Amino acid sequence: MTARQRAERREGLLYLAPALLVLGALTVYPSLWVIWLSLQRRIPIFGIERFEGVGNYRFLAADPRFWNAVEVTLVFAIASVALEVLLGVAVALALRGLGPLRRLALALLLLPWVLPAVVTAKMFEWLYHPSAGLVNFALGGREINWLGDPGLALPALIAADVWRTMPFVALLCYARLLGIPPDVYEAAQVDGAPRLAILTRITLPLLRPILLVAILFRALDALRAFDVMFVLTGGGPAGTTETLTVYAYRTLFQMLQLGLGSAVGVVVFALVMVVAWAYLRTLSRQGVIA
């Protein structure tokens, strides 16, 4: 290593140091701390603070409310990601042919994505209003209590989340579609391939890598989603929309059980990291991360 290289290395570390220190303090340190917290019985208002080992996890393993939250989280994540991808691909295909109205179309598409999630939740609460909501009006004046019916609340919540996040999937797919060279299609058309065959044999296979990225990226977000359900349904009715994040929040800051709530947080963390690992592997296989 030459003197110059050593100097550059030192310089690089100097530039990196502030960011790494902050990230260490704000992500690495708290994530170790939360694991430590999850091994304690900690209820500040009663002055309880003692080490308990895996007691919180043992409690969760036998806790029906926890397993319900696991189920709700998985149903929510799988259903909303699946719907987003189906709808997103369709929208991307429709956008592909656009010319002069492209900017307007993209602006309309991005509108739902830009709104704060809390705004979306408040908006859908109003849309789902049993007597004065637009949804029931559009269904011909029924009085369905979307958010109050245990069988309907989760689908209603998923619909709101899909509405909010589908534009992101559509945008990713649209960008990929623009990158497909037109001669690929011209060759197929010369061969007289029917439109459906072009879609299933050429377009969708070419979309597959980006779809995988979009699915994993969205799954990461869906597993840690909190705002929409917390504001729209608050986990109710009867816990049918209580995800792990809402359960963790309630345990932490409403039941004030810092240890148990942290244990739920650690479970979310582990779930997300499994998906993140798959995501990183996909990215590095596609050569995005050197």
Next chain:
Amino acid sequence: MRAARRAPGARRLAGELVVVALLALYAVPVFWQVLTSLRPEAELLTLPPLLPSRLTWEHYRVVLAQSVMPRALLNSLGVSLCTTALAIALGVPAAYALARLPVPARGALMLAIVAGTAFPQIATVSPLYLLMRALGLRDTWTALVIANASFALPLVIWLLAGFLREIPPQLEEAGGLDGAGRVATFRWILLPLLAPGLASAALLTFLFSWNEFLFAYTFTATEASRTVPVALALFPGVFEVPWGDIAAASVMASLPPIALVVVLQRFLVRGLLAGALRE
């Protein structure tokens, strides 16, 4: 595609109008919220008719005069701008080092930073809460800026390192030969080329900070630091839910991000795409 190319201009435009109309239909919830915010109180709970008999600014007046919304807008603006400034100030040198300098363990660092963008806030909220309490920062802008940096900084570093790598290093080498130092080369050669990427990163950071809810909800207690999403989630109703006021407040909460995106659409699209993939 084939049909579109053969079709005359008018038919093609008709096809485009159909797509735009469908997207406008998709955005109906937003328009409905705007209409609700302008609907007279007495007509809120009667549907049909779809359209109100007249439009009124009354809900906006109430929200501006009687709710915490004005203060919350100020808080959100302050917190989001400070978060963005902090993330850019720390992120630019870090991204530069990762993209241009022989940093040890660079691959592992990049991996850790991407993983950092995936951190679930619910897992770090309890330790950060204890930290803020220990530092006496509860209910301050500082607490929110610091907490938001935990997701803003990895995002900025990752985006900028990617954008920097797209710029050919030969340009700076030429500057280096002229005897300009690294900082001067960065300022005069690299920065102008990096500006669009910087705009994308700053825009996304601002949007994410503006929309952030969990930290803001947990670390704030009064209107001294309550941000817009928190004020909206806690919007008070005395006897019944004030749907018109809530609609007006949500329009106000959405206007800044919408305005930014209308003006900076291309930076948003670029940043979003770069955030999920790099081609």
